[in-house]
Amino acid sequence: MNEVRIDKWMWATRIFKTRTIAAEACKKNRVMVGGVNVKPSRMIKVGDIIQVRKPPITFSFKVLALAQNRMGAKLVPGFMENVTTPDQYEILEMNRISGFVNRAKGLGRPTKKDRRELEQFTEPDFLDDGFDFEFDFNSEDEDK
Known part of the structure; x- marks a missing residue:
């Protein structure tokens, strides 16, 4: 052969x-x-x-x-x-890193994971700082 x-x-x-x-x-x-x-x-x-x-x-x-x-x-x-050649693998790595940000038009909706990552990236951190907004500021005035 x-x-x-x-x-x-x-x-x-x-x-x-x-x-x-x-x-x-x-x-x-x-x-x-x-x-x-x-x-x-x-x-x-x-x-x-x-x-x-x-x-x-x-x-x-x-x-x-x-x-x-x-x-x-x-x-x-x-x-x-x-x-x-190594430059071809660099292209592959760059594509992998860019991920869903460079999603080509028509490739479908983002997955749940994509949505969560996007929300985590865009949501400000100070909204989840542990404050409880249900306490009453006027409660001291009423006690007097």
Whole structure:
């Protein structure tokens, strides 16, 4: 086995959950070999660098060995090496930190957790300082 289909290899090495999803990613121009978009039937060989765009970042993998059958997660490092550049991980980290503040329009309503965090951020702290406003200021005057 000198070559294997790229969609089959990406499924076998657990980059994608199903082979259909791997093939769809190729059809949507999210998979590149050598900077060129590839079809799902593209044959790959050992040493190829595969770039997979999973917005917002592009992952890069070096093919160390070929596989046609799905494998356990512990075996994956023997078949591929993650050569993604650090700047791509910085983009991912920045996206994670920004969280719900930069929610894209149309991505749905904030969750309960988002709402609570937003309220905690916008509510002033002095409203919850433990004062009990039910005591009567005029009670001393009435005793006299």
